[in-house]
Protein backbone atom coordinates (compact mmCIF):
# COMPACT_ATOMS: atom_id res chain seq x y z
CA UNK A 1 0.00 0.00 0.00
CA UNK A 2 1.22 3.50 -0.81
CA UNK A 3 0.82 4.66 2.83
CA UNK A 4 3.09 1.86 4.05
CA UNK A 5 5.67 2.75 1.46
CA UNK A 6 5.74 6.38 2.57
CA UNK A 7 5.95 5.39 6.25
CA UNK A 8 8.87 3.04 5.59
CA UNK A 9 10.75 5.69 3.70
CA UNK A 10 10.23 8.49 6.21
CA UNK A 11 13.58 9.88 7.32
CA UNK A 12 11.90 10.96 10.56
CA UNK A 13 11.40 7.37 11.70
CA UNK A 14 14.19 5.11 12.91
CA UNK A 15 13.94 1.62 14.44
CA UNK A 16 13.68 2.82 18.03
CA UNK A 17 13.18 6.56 17.70
CA UNK A 18 11.25 9.18 15.81
CA UNK A 19 12.15 12.80 15.20
CA UNK A 20 9.41 15.40 15.54
CA UNK A 21 9.20 19.16 16.01
CA UNK A 22 10.01 20.53 19.48
CA UNK A 23 6.89 21.75 21.29
CA UNK A 24 6.49 24.24 24.15
CA UNK A 25 5.10 21.35 26.20
CA UNK A 26 8.48 19.59 25.96
CA UNK A 27 9.94 22.08 28.45
CA UNK A 28 9.38 19.84 31.52
CA UNK A 29 11.15 16.93 29.84
CA UNK A 30 13.96 19.22 28.70
CA UNK A 31 14.52 20.69 32.17
CA UNK A 32 14.60 17.25 33.79
CA UNK A 33 18.09 16.52 32.44
CA UNK A 34 19.28 19.64 30.58
CA UNK A 35 21.20 20.85 33.60
CA UNK A 36 22.99 17.53 34.08
CA UNK A 37 26.64 18.61 33.88
CA UNK A 38 27.72 15.75 31.57
CA UNK A 39 24.96 16.61 29.09
CA UNK A 40 25.62 20.35 29.09
CA UNK A 41 29.40 20.05 28.74
CA UNK A 42 29.05 17.99 25.55
CA UNK A 43 27.04 20.90 24.15
CA UNK A 44 29.56 23.52 25.28
CA UNK A 45 27.12 25.00 27.80
CA UNK A 46 28.98 25.18 31.06
CA UNK A 47 26.71 27.42 33.09
CA UNK A 48 23.32 25.99 34.17
CA UNK A 49 20.37 27.45 32.31
CA UNK A 50 16.98 28.54 33.59
CA UNK A 51 13.62 27.32 32.36
CA UNK A 52 13.11 30.74 30.73
CA UNK A 53 16.37 30.43 28.76
CA UNK A 54 15.30 27.03 27.43
CA UNK A 55 11.82 28.35 26.62
CA UNK A 56 13.45 31.13 24.59
CA UNK A 57 15.52 28.45 22.83
CA UNK A 58 12.30 26.63 21.85
CA UNK A 59 10.90 29.92 20.49
CA UNK A 60 14.11 30.50 18.52
CA UNK A 61 14.05 27.03 16.97
CA UNK A 62 10.45 27.67 15.86
CA UNK A 63 11.43 30.99 14.29
CA UNK A 64 14.50 29.49 12.59
CA UNK A 65 12.39 26.66 11.13
CA UNK A 66 9.84 29.16 9.78
CA UNK A 67 12.64 31.14 8.12
CA UNK A 68 14.37 27.99 6.79
CA UNK A 69 17.54 28.85 8.74
CA UNK A 70 17.62 25.59 10.66
CA UNK A 71 15.55 22.67 11.86
CA UNK A 72 15.59 21.26 15.39
CA UNK A 73 13.87 18.02 16.30
CA UNK A 74 12.87 16.26 19.49
CA UNK A 75 14.21 12.70 19.67
CA UNK A 76 11.39 10.49 20.95
CA UNK A 77 11.60 6.83 21.90
CA UNK A 78 9.01 5.07 19.76
CA UNK A 79 7.79 2.48 22.26
CA UNK A 80 7.46 4.67 25.36
CA UNK A 81 6.94 8.10 23.72
CA UNK A 82 9.70 9.28 26.07
CA UNK A 83 11.55 12.53 25.19
CA UNK A 84 15.22 11.55 24.82
CA UNK A 85 16.86 14.74 23.61
CA UNK A 86 17.20 17.03 20.63
CA UNK A 87 19.13 17.25 17.39
CA UNK A 88 19.37 19.77 14.63
CA UNK A 89 20.58 20.89 11.26
CA UNK A 90 21.20 24.60 11.68
CA UNK A 91 22.97 27.62 10.15
CA UNK A 92 21.74 26.44 6.75
CA UNK A 93 23.51 28.30 3.96
CA UNK A 94 21.48 28.41 0.75
CA UNK A 95 24.41 29.35 -1.50
CA UNK A 96 26.88 26.70 -0.28
CA UNK A 97 24.10 24.24 0.62
CA UNK A 98 25.86 23.65 3.95
CA UNK A 99 24.62 23.16 7.50
CA UNK A 100 25.86 22.32 11.00
CA UNK A 101 24.69 19.23 12.85
CA UNK A 102 24.25 18.95 16.59
CA UNK A 103 22.78 16.32 18.87
CA UNK A 104 22.27 15.61 22.54
CA UNK A 105 20.66 12.70 24.38
CA UNK A 106 19.91 14.47 27.65
CA UNK A 107 19.85 11.68 30.26
CA UNK A 108 23.34 10.07 30.46
CA UNK A 109 21.62 6.79 31.39
CA UNK A 110 20.23 6.75 27.85
CA UNK A 111 23.66 6.97 26.23
CA UNK A 112 25.13 3.92 24.49
CA UNK A 113 21.73 2.46 23.65
CA UNK A 114 21.88 3.26 19.94
CA UNK A 115 19.59 6.31 20.04
CA UNK A 116 22.31 8.76 18.96
CA UNK A 117 23.34 6.67 15.95
CA UNK A 118 19.74 6.41 14.77
CA UNK A 119 19.08 10.13 15.22
CA UNK A 120 22.21 11.14 13.27
CA UNK A 121 21.27 8.64 10.53
CA UNK A 122 17.84 10.33 10.28
CA UNK A 123 19.46 13.79 10.20
CA UNK A 124 21.70 12.73 7.30
CA UNK A 125 18.68 11.54 5.35
CA UNK A 126 16.82 14.77 6.14
CA UNK A 127 19.87 16.85 5.20
CA UNK A 128 20.72 15.15 1.94
CA UNK A 129 17.40 13.72 0.73
CA UNK A 130 14.96 16.42 1.91
CA UNK A 131 16.89 19.66 2.27
CA UNK A 132 19.22 18.89 -0.66
CA UNK A 133 22.34 19.87 1.28
CA UNK A 134 25.82 19.46 -0.20
CA UNK A 135 27.84 19.34 3.04
CA UNK A 136 27.13 18.84 6.73
CA UNK A 137 29.69 19.95 9.32
CA UNK A 138 29.97 19.49 13.06
CA UNK A 139 32.35 20.42 15.84
CA UNK A 140 33.09 17.98 18.63
CA UNK A 141 35.46 18.03 21.59
CA UNK A 142 38.34 15.62 20.96
CA UNK A 143 37.65 13.89 24.29
CA UNK A 144 34.07 12.88 23.35
CA UNK A 145 35.20 9.53 21.98
CA UNK A 146 31.81 7.87 21.68
CA UNK A 147 30.37 10.87 19.78
CA UNK A 148 33.35 10.80 17.35
CA UNK A 149 32.88 7.05 16.94
CA UNK A 150 29.22 7.56 16.00
CA UNK A 151 30.02 10.31 13.47
CA UNK A 152 32.84 8.30 11.82
CA UNK A 153 30.66 5.19 11.69
CA UNK A 154 28.07 7.18 9.71
CA UNK A 155 30.58 8.61 7.23
CA UNK A 156 31.87 11.86 8.75
CA UNK A 157 35.59 12.56 8.29
CA UNK A 158 37.90 14.45 10.63
CA UNK A 159 38.88 17.45 8.54
CA UNK A 160 40.48 19.80 11.03
CA UNK A 161 41.51 20.54 14.57
CA UNK A 162 40.75 23.77 16.40
CA UNK A 163 43.75 23.53 18.72
CA UNK A 164 43.11 24.35 22.38
CA UNK A 165 39.97 26.16 21.28
CA UNK A 166 37.95 25.26 24.36
CA UNK A 167 38.72 25.91 28.02
CA UNK A 168 37.02 23.13 29.97
CA UNK A 169 37.30 22.43 33.67
CA UNK A 170 40.61 24.24 33.95
CA UNK A 171 42.27 22.92 30.78
CA UNK A 172 42.47 23.91 27.13
CA UNK A 173 41.08 21.16 24.88
CA UNK A 174 41.06 20.60 21.12
CA UNK A 175 37.86 20.70 19.07
CA UNK A 176 37.61 18.55 15.97
CA UNK A 177 35.94 19.70 12.79
CA UNK A 178 34.18 16.82 11.03
CA UNK A 179 32.18 16.89 7.84
CA UNK A 180 30.44 14.75 5.24
CA UNK A 181 29.70 15.55 1.60
CA UNK A 182 26.61 14.48 -0.31
CA UNK A 183 28.82 12.29 -2.53
CA UNK A 184 30.07 10.40 0.56
CA UNK A 185 26.67 9.85 2.05
CA UNK A 186 25.58 6.24 1.90
CA UNK A 187 21.91 6.27 1.03
CA UNK A 188 21.30 2.61 1.87
Ligand SMILES: CC(C)(COP(=O)(O)OP(=O)(O)OC[C@H]1O[C@@H](n2cnc3c(N)ncnc32)[C@H](O)[C@@H]1OP(=O)(O)O)[C@@H](O)C(=O)NCCC(=O)NCCS
Nearest residue numbers: 042103104105111112113114115116117140145146147149
Ligand atom coordinates in the same frame (compact mmCIF):
# COMPACT_ATOMS: atom_id res chain seq x y z
C1 LIG B 1 27.16 11.75 21.64
C2 LIG B 1 25.80 11.10 21.77
C3 LIG B 1 24.81 11.88 20.95
C4 LIG B 1 25.87 9.67 21.23
O1 LIG B 1 24.60 9.08 21.35
P1 LIG B 1 24.42 7.63 21.98
O2 LIG B 1 22.98 7.30 21.92
O3 LIG B 1 25.09 7.56 23.30
O4 LIG B 1 25.26 6.78 20.89
P2 LIG B 1 25.02 5.29 20.44
O5 LIG B 1 24.55 4.47 21.57
O6 LIG B 1 24.21 5.28 19.20
O7 LIG B 1 26.49 4.88 20.00
C5 LIG B 1 27.57 4.99 20.88
C6 LIG B 1 28.77 4.34 20.20
O8 LIG B 1 29.96 4.77 20.86
C7 LIG B 1 30.71 3.62 21.22
N1 LIG B 1 31.50 3.99 22.38
C8 LIG B 1 31.12 4.05 23.67
N2 LIG B 1 32.15 4.49 24.43
C9 LIG B 1 33.20 4.71 23.58
C10 LIG B 1 34.54 5.17 23.75
N3 LIG B 1 35.01 5.50 24.94
N4 LIG B 1 35.33 5.28 22.65
C11 LIG B 1 34.86 4.97 21.41
N5 LIG B 1 33.59 4.52 21.20
C12 LIG B 1 32.78 4.40 22.27
C13 LIG B 1 29.67 2.54 21.45
O9 LIG B 1 30.23 1.25 21.37
C14 LIG B 1 28.71 2.81 20.30
O10 LIG B 1 29.23 2.37 19.08
P3 LIG B 1 28.70 1.03 18.31
O11 LIG B 1 27.24 1.25 18.08
O12 LIG B 1 29.46 1.01 17.02
O13 LIG B 1 28.98 -0.10 19.22
C15 LIG B 1 25.35 11.05 23.25
O14 LIG B 1 26.28 10.29 23.98
C16 LIG B 1 25.18 12.41 23.88
O15 LIG B 1 24.15 13.04 23.70
N6 LIG B 1 26.16 12.92 24.66
C17 LIG B 1 26.04 14.19 25.37
C18 LIG B 1 26.02 15.37 24.44
C19 LIG B 1 27.14 15.33 23.43
O16 LIG B 1 28.26 14.99 23.76
N7 LIG B 1 26.81 15.66 22.20
C20 LIG B 1 27.78 15.65 21.13
C21 LIG B 1 28.26 17.02 20.93
S1 LIG B 1 29.15 17.12 19.40
